[in-house]
Each structure stands twice: as structure tokens, then as C-alpha cells.
Amino acid sequence: MNPINENTKNAQVGLVMGSSSDWPTMQFAADILDQFQIPFEAKVLSAHRMPDAMFDYAASALSRGLRAIIAGAGGAAHLPGMLAAKTIVPVYGVPVASKYMRGEDSL
Template sequence: MKVGIIMGSKSDLPVMQDAADICKAFGVDFEITVVSAHRTPDRMFHYAKEAASRGIKVIIAGAGGAAHLPGMVASITTVPVIGVPVKSSNSIDGWDSILSILQMPNGIPVATVALNAAKNAGLLAVQILSTAKPELAEKMQAYKDDLRQKVEETAAEMEG
């Protein structure tokens, strides 16, 4: 079981690294590369078409600006795609990326996380994989328990 992490440009790496870090933390195998929908459409087509046969179970696709990468990849593969809108240098405050990924036509679903939220994309990918891997589900439960505990500790400190 492997997660594919792709992005439209190397400039997206500071954001997309969070997804890779989550995969590492959970012991999930992943690959990471640049695949541009606009500058390398043949590479994008090949990546999406071959993903399932190479063992990719979830694709996390980050893109800024027009942000066509997640949707185009989703149109080619049967592998679930999680889109990460990236606030790029030519972005309209990130809204162009968010709406480009979020507003997919019926029949081509892309799960969409918040702007620059590759960490959440990584967590969602782990949750998807955990439906078939009980040991991942246990790690995810421990992660969520830790989050809950930290909030409870903070609340106790504030209250008194």
C-alpha cells in the first residue's frame, strides 16, 4: 500500500512535505514527485493511468493557481484523489486553487482539504488505508487519542 504525493511545481514542496511527514510518522510507504497538468500533460496522464498498477492506493495532489492537477488525475484513475489547494505566488489569495479543486463535476470526485493543509491530506490518506489495514487504524486511533488528551490537558490548565 503506497500513497502517491504529487504537486504541480517544486515551489509547492514546502506545503506538500507535510503529507510526506505524516506518511513517515505512520509508517506508510509513499512516493513524491512533480507532475504538472499544464506543463507536462503526458507525464500527468501516464502517472494517473499507471498509479493503481504500481500499488498506489491514494493520490494526494497539490496545486496552486488554476489547480487542475487533482481533478485531471481523478478523471484518469480509479484511485481516490485528495486535492490540496496551494496558495501560490500567482494565486488570488488561494481562492482560485480552492474553487478549482472543490468544484469538480459530478462523476469525478476529489476530496478537498483546506488551503495548504497537506497534513490533513496525509491524515485522510492514512485513514483511507486504515480501512484495509487494522494496524494503521490502531495508530490513527492513538493519534486521535493524543489530540484529545492534549486538549483536555490544556483545558485543565486554563480552568485551574
């Protein structure tokens, strides 16, 4: 599956990653959502490179019908925290292994 899933109709979960290189980790979440037949949308939104788009995504999550957001990012994991700051939809952060600390800095 392509990490960019533009089929957002009836999506209940937003699967968001900071970069397409995070897809190998985030694909596990996509596979589980597929297994349970939970409609989701997958998007790349960087907290650092595209903060306005990320804020818009978070601010519109509830009105678009999202019931949860699963956000994965390496490094200091700013993406889940920034999304959570802009929405009342629950945001679940996923640590993504980084080159130096194996994702421990994301915890």
C-alpha cells in the same frame, strides 16, 4: 527531504505537486505519511507543462499499487482534477497558496 522521491518500491500513496515550489506545503503530507510509516512516492508532475507524463502516472497508479494520490497545485488546481479523471484511485486535492489569492482559487 527532496520533493522528488524516486524510491517508489511498495509506495501506497502518490504525493504529487505541480512544481517543486509547492514542496513547502506538500511536505506536511510527507511528514504525516512518514509518521504513520506509510510508504509513498513524491513527484513533480505539471498538468500544464507535462500532461502526457501526468496522464501516464494516473493511468498506471492502480497497477503500481497506489491506494491514494495526494495532489497539490496552486492556481485553479488542475492537477488533482486531471489526475482524478484518469484513474479510479482516490485523489485528494491540496490547495497551495498562490501569489494573489492565497490558494482560495484552488478550492
